[in-house]
Amino acid sequence: MKDSSGAGAERSFRLHNALVPARPLEPALYLVATPIGNLGDITLRALETLAGADVLACEDTRVTRVLLDRYGIVNRPFAYHEHNADEAGERLIAVLDAGRSVALVSDAGTPLVSDPGYRLGQRAIEAGHRVVPIPGASAPLAALVGSGLPNDAFFFGGFLPTKDKARRDRLADVAGVPATLLFFESPHRIAATLAAAADVLGDGRPACVCRELTKTFEEFRRGTLGELAAHYNSGGTVRGEIVLVVGPPAEAVPMEAHDADAILRRLAGSMPAGRAATEAARQTGLPRRDLYQRLLDLKAGDGG
Helix, strand or coil: CCCCCCCCCEEEEECHHHHHCCCCCCCCCCEEEECCCCHHHHHHHHHHHHHHCCCCCECCCCHHHHHHHHHHCCCEEEECCCCCHHHHHHHHHHHHHHHCCCEEECCCCCCCCCCCCHHHHHHHCCCCEEEEEECCCHHHHHHHHHHHCCCCCEEEEEEECCHHHHHHHHHHHHCCCCCCCEEECCCCCCHHHHHHHHHHHCCCCCEEECCCCCCCCCEEEEEEEEHHHHHCCHHHHEECEEEECCCCCCCCCCCHHHHHHHHHHHHEEEEEEEEHHHHHHHHHHCCHHHHHHHHHHHHCCCCC
């Protein structure tokens, strides 16, 4: 693989009207965070890394080219994405084996967070190469701090499953996590996701739909899950990337075992065991897995 900056090309970046030289990079895989919308959110260290890397790998060369052109970086990007990760990954590891530097960027935000760069990072570590994070913009963190919800502890769940049952099961699994929950979601699925979240997590749980972060039409729509589900179910076109932030569960009131058993028996009389456990978890704050197993034990003790 040739040096992606081109033979003899000057390694530099432009900041306002000044041309800034980029220092040579030590051999390593550099994971470079890029803006999630506003191109002004790039860091000086990221610019120097993008300009100075021997090879610049990216998810979509057209998207990355916009950023490079904005800052006068001539480094030519090399495509590394989900569909060519095996072949392109081998070539990038070979670059590292040769004692050269590789910078990896995703289309937006921090590489390896919900993208195929995770595999390249793993392979580089297994091959004994340094992996150097270049921190910067992060959609989950921007959403968390802008949502107004508790941020002392949080759980990032990536993208939820697209099918309703799998999505509800996943929400049930994290319902009792004592932290604020964050999920990526697409605009055409946000209404269904909010409806499922209101059912599984409770319609009174506080939440925030964070849309188009750092862009011109940035929006933080706050409310309970029930209120947000009703809003997005009312129709209308939703556009832009979304992070859904859900506040932590209310502190559960200690419950006697026989009380939980009574709730499980009542619910199991009108719905399947899995759904009964999910609803019992919402009502009691107890772990769904424990409640599901308890329900199976109760049924076995009752003779089926």
